[in-house]
Amino acid sequence: MQSQHADSTSNTNHASSAHNKNATLDSGPNATPESTSQKSISPDFALEPKYARFYEQARKFIGTDRVFADYLRRFAYGLDASCYRYIPKLVIWAQDEREIQELLRLSENLGVPLTFRAAGTSLSGQACSDSVLVVCAHFWKNISLVFGDSQENSASGGEVDSVDSSAPATKSITPKSSAPNTATKPTAPKPTAPESIWCDCGVIGADANTALKKYGKKIGPDPATINNAMIGGIFSNNSSGMCCGVKQNSYQTIKSVRVVLHDGFVLDTSARAAKGERVEDFLAIHSDKWRALQDLREKILQDESLSALIRKKFAIKNTTGYAINTLLDFDTPRDILNHIFIGAEGTLGFISRVEYECVEDFAHKACALLFYENLSLASKAVEILASHSDIVSAAEMMDYACLAISSKIGDSALPPEIGKISKGNCAILVQLEDNEKPALESKIAKITQALSPVPSLFGAHFSFDKKEQESWWKIRKALLPLSASARPSGATVITEDVCFEIAHFARGIENISALFERFAYEGIIFGHALSGNVHFIITPLLDRESEIARFGAFMEELAKMVASLGGSIKAEHGTGRMVAPFVELEWGAKAYEINKSIKAIFDPKGLINPDVIITQDSQIHLKNLKPASSKLIEDYLDACMECGFCEKICPSKGITLTPRQRIGVYREIARLSALPSKTPSEQKELEALQSGYGYFGVETCATCSMCATLCPLEIDTAKIALKKSQESNAAPTLKAGINRAIASFMSADIARMGALARFGVRSANALQAIVGKNVAFKLSSGLHNALGTPILPASMPRANGYVLGDKKAGSSRDSTLDSGAPCEVVYFSSCLNRIFAPNDAASDKRALAQVFESVCEKAGYSVKYPPNIQKLCCGKAHKNHPQAKDTLAKNAYEALLKASDNGRIPIVCDHSACSLELLASIREIESKGLDFANLGSANPDSCARKLRIYDMPAFVAKYLLERLEIAPTSEKIALYAPCSTRHNATKNEGWEGSMMLLANALSAQVCAEDVIKCCGFAGNKGFITPELNQSALKNLGKSRACVESIYADSARLDSGKDFGACGAESKGARESTEFCVDSGACKSLDSSEAQAGAMFGGAQRGFSSSSTCEIGLAQKSGFSWQHIIYLVDECAKPRV
Known part of the structure; x- marks a missing residue:
């Protein structure tokens, strides 16, 4: 098996x-x-x-x-x-x-x-x-907002406003406080709210909500996975979630659907359907299907007991089987065809596009995390909350195991009560909402009073604080991957999803707990208590037939128990294969025949997603389970349950693999390698995976670690590529030996390597001057394809000839701090920026160091360079050679400690990736306890903590901006914050926020790339694996015209972890994303239309903080990109 x-x-x-x-x-x-x-x-x-x-x-x-x-x-x-x-x-x-x-x-x-x-x-x-x-x-990303008259009431309908959700709107961002900016900002007319939203099947649910947010609207379904789940799956599973229950799910909020049937016929139920795709065209061409549906409807209507059963079962959440309530609830062809595909799990046709009615996204929310002594008391509270469902938006129950495991999140904002609870305690997360705060406060008072008969452990405290709310919702939304991470190595994650009428809710939970005890399973219980919807997770070791049989028996008993209470064996996760064998058990023979008939009508040959919902195999739920692979890979990777939360942020998702796929293949290679004896097929599988993993798993991994910012467990898949590269270079082979020798030679004399690199850049510039940049690019591309040599992009920088040297602040400027200490900074100029100077297209061709010195001079700051700066490197370039990297990091640390007077003087670095590497290496030096005897410190244990490393934009924003007069440019500018500024290691440093704040002090119109979190240039990979950079930037700047929006909290930017409740986007960076609605400017940009000028709302200059990222950004956009310090110098003068 x-x-x-x-x-x-x-x-x-x-x-x-x-x-x-x-x-x-x-x-x-x-x-x-x-x-x-x-x-x-x-x-x-x-x-x-x-x-x-x-x-x-x-x-x-x-x-x-x-x-x-x-x-x-x-x-x-x-x-x-x-x-x-x-x-x-x-x-x-x-x-x-x-x-x-x-x-x-x-x-x-x-x-x-x-x-x-x-x-x-x-x-x-x-x-x-x-x-x-x-x-x-990958391609189904269009979102359209519908304004004006309802489609159903007007063939011409209302205005349709479109956007490609793969590149949501760029942002114009204003910090809470910055230098004066008196330039006129553009304004957009306040639009009326859209009535509906069209979404292609590949649109992420959260992106749909982003498009609606400025109007105070959202889509109805709000699954916990809304930040990753796509509309096709949300619709096809009839997913609900935290708040929507059965009132705002797809079934209740669908307006139209576009489906491709088994024979290729396209059915569009919208009022704007083209001729040949309309409902009436379906009725003419597929009259047999419509007659069959009518016959099924008549059969249901004539059977009072069956009709009553359907009404009763769909009064609660139910995704077991097809939406047969459609045939009872509706009588017109359009309505029936609109609803019959909901929850069909892709078994009746291909869902191309869905149109949802928009629902209210209330302006004010209040949450309370209520702790109870036991599940029995919590169940009584649930009954009270359910009786007030008209004012309660969400009530999420979590048992003790859920609360205990939440400590793995490691968030300092987690509620202190988590540390005070004891075994058996549980909690309910309650959310109320309203557009008016007084009305919300009235609801809080009413619910608090209603709950008073049921004693809670710590009282009822409703919070309006968004950060506190997010920390609570973070617990709830992370439960699945968190519980999966705690499973025994090799165990399978089984997530079940049942629903009971509220009257049976407490009994249902008791019965589930009894089944756990009977079958010796440990699990966690949680769920959408307001709907009677219970989730639980168990992690059995299914490595033996006996264990599979035990799990099968458990599932049989669970299904019987839920059915006996009139519940749903699947409430919102869909029937799938997991409960396909139990559809008839839940529904009975007559209703099951209706289900089978629906499948036969739309898929007569049974070729569309077979064995899902309808199956002849009573054991299908026990077959093809993920194989046990105990203790075969690193523990931090073994914790991955392949949930896919990481995928949307990965720069290689459109070219090779995503993080979960890299882990999955890595795990399978380990499993196959560990088999004591292999079949010929298994041997060939292993060889295929091993031979391809070098490119798919390592070479095209940008090692940006952005995946860790989305993963609730912060699993960093980049470590696989790093480990594989290091192992390859340490292997006892001739090639590895040569690589080690080269790395040793390069790291031993950084100054000489820098000179050689500048010579190489000059040679490349000379070739470009002789044959032209485009010809040079094509020639280098041909050689790259044939020999794997680096490409020569048209945006290649020039060689840097600027000589570094300390610069004293001018005597005409105040160059002392309030404390009386001199204004000075240690400048760690990165290797790359000692090699590169701006390319020919740049408006300012000075070396970056020269520009920074100019800004410091205006601000009254002296610039100091570490001794022998030309010989220093942060070690980033040698990450695949740990010994060389560690030596370089230690050398840099010693020099910085001395130059900064043991940390008294702040240190700035001019390349964000190198700034991150400096931070990481300092922490590593401290954690390893290296010998500090010769570092000249009286207190060696605290040396590393004294060094203050700043990325250049962060340093300018913190220290220099207030000492400068800024005359903002009226020019629209593009902005890209490199992945290094978003890394988990820098999220507390505020680097990304500093860049945003700085940009808004400098320009009236900032168009910031908010979707692409890593450009994929990845140091030298942009030269040797250019397809990674090109794929990552495919949708660069492809958004609607930039409009004014206010960034609510410039110091706190979206790390990608969106833990807001009820499908509403979390209050991170996306809160300020807006979509314009005025004429012409709102068309979605097709890839072929993404010309220079169409990107970033027509901006002609871009700014970032990484010279290598800027190469790829310029190559893609067609206009020049430079470090943002150039714009600072352009707009700044000494403050008088």
Whole structure:
């Protein structure tokens, strides 16, 4: 039963999975999306004849770069958040409806099943496939807001305002306090609220809410995964969540849907449907299907007991089976066709687009975290809260195990009560909301009074503080990955989701606890108590048949218990494979026949997502479980449950693998390697994964660690690539020996290496001058494709000839601090900025150090350089050679300690990645307890803590801005904060916030890139793996026109962890994202339209804080990018 890890296709010669570098490189802003497309690799296992035909024919109309047959990508792209492991025969990244139509027709012709997937965050196994998996997450990003008359009332409808959600609106940001900025700011008319929102299936739920936020609206469904889950899955699972219950889920808020049926027919139920796609066209072409639906409806209406059962069961959350209540609730073709696909889990057709009605996103929210002695008391409180559901938005229950595990979050803002509770205690997180604060306070008083008969441990304290609310919701939303991280190594994460009527809620929880005890499972219990919806997680070790049998028996008893109480075996996670065998048990024979008939009507051959919801296999829920792999990989990686929270931020997600896929493949390599004996198929699988992982797992990992900023466990997948690179360089091979010798030579004489590098840059500049930049780029690209040599981008910097030397502040300026100490700073100029000077397109061609010295002079600051600065390096460039890196870091530390007078003088670095490396190396030096005897400190234990390292924008904002007169430019500027400023290690330093504050002091119109968190240039990878940078920047600056918005808290920026409640975007950086609505400027920009000038609302200059990032940004945008210090010097003069 555990043979799921073996691929059924085998017995051919194994083709290498090494990547093919023959891809066209993006030469600028006119490049198309295909220029950063995936590499085409031939199948490395034999395909069955029908799959071989499918593969060849699909490549004809899709192309060779989005049809994947190699084992590594089939394995990786088949991973999802569920407990199942299915390996597709083929994976396809579909781009548009035409391709979906052709795939469905091909499926029908060849008898090949298809499964459609968006984000892969589903938990019940409904998005897995061992046939053809069609991924629709990368291209389906359009959002349209509908204004004016209701579509249903007007064929012409209201105004439609569109945006590509892969690049949400750029931001104009104003800090709470900054230097005077008197330039006129643009204003936009305040729009009326949209009535509905159209979302492609690949739109992330939170992005839809971002588009609606300025209007005080949101979509109804609010699953805990809304920051990652996509509309296609939210709709297809009828996902609900914290607040929406059964009142605002997809079923209640759907306005129209666009579906591609099994025969390729496109059904559009909206009032704007094109001829040939309208409801009336469906009725004419598919009259047989409509008649069959009418017959089912009549059967239900004529059966009073069945009708009563359906009404009763859908009065609570229920996603077991199809939405058969549609046939009872509606009578018109449009309404029935609007609703029948909801919760169908992609088994009836392909959901291309959904139109939701907008619901209220209240302006004021109040939350309380109520602690109770036990679940019995908490259940009584739940009954009270449920009786006040008209004013209570959410009530999330968490048992003791949930609360105990929340300490792993490591957030200092976690409530202190967590440390005071004892075993058996539990909590309810309650949220109330209103548009008027007095009305909200009245609701608080009413609920507090209503709850008074049920004693709580610490009283009822409702908080209006957003940060405190976020810390509470952070606990609730992180429970799944947190509990998964605590599982025994090799255990499987089983997440169950049941619902009871409130009257049976307490009994249901008691019964679940009894089942835990009976089957010897330890689990956590939590859920949406207001809806009677209970989640629980168990982590059984399913490494033996006996354990699988025990789990199977548990599931049987659970299903019987829930059904006996009239509950839902699946409330909101979808039927999937997990409870497909129990649909008839819950619903009874008559209702189950209705379910089967619906499937037959829309999928007569059973080829669309088979074995999901309807199955003939009573054991399907126990098959193809993820294999146990105990103690095979590092503990911090083993904690990953493949939830996918990390994926949206990864720069390589559109070119190779995402973090969860890198971990999944890494884990599988370890599992296969550890097998004492391997079948021929397992050996070939291992070879395929190992041979491809170098490129897919290491070379194209930007090692930016942005994944850790989204992961509730802060798992840093970059460590895999770093470890693999270090192991490769330490191997006893000739190549590794040469690499070590080169690294040793380079690190031993940084000054000489810098001179050689400047010579190389001058040579590159000379070539560009002779043949032209574009020709030089094409020539270098050809050599790169053939030999793997670095590319020469058109935006290549010039060589830096500026000589560094200490600069004293001028006598005409006040150059003392309030304490009387001199104004001075130690400037650690990075290797890169000692090598690079601005390129020819830059308006200011001075060396960065010269510009910083100028700004310091204006502010009355003296600049000191560490002794022998030309010989110093932070060690970042040698991260793959730990010994050389550690030596360089220690040398830098010694020099900085001396130059800063043991930390008295602040230290500034001019490249954000190097600033981060300095911080990290200082911490490492302190933690390792290196010998401080020769460092000249009277208190060596505190040396490292004394050094104050600032990224340059942070230093300027903190120390210099108040000493300068700023005349802001009226020019619109583009802004990009490098990933180093967003890193978990720098989130407390406020580096990103400082850059935002600084930019707003300098310009009236700041268009900040808010979606791309890492540009993928990654030091030298932009030269040697340029496809990573190009893919990461595919949507750079592609947003609507920049409009004024106020950044609510400039010191606190979005780290990517969005833990707000009820589907509303968390109160981080996205809170200030706005979308303009005036004419013309609001069209979504297609990739081919992303010309220089169309990006960033027409800005013609960009600013950042990383010279390497700026190369890639300039190459993509077509205009010059420089360090933001250049704009400071341009706008600043000494304060009088």
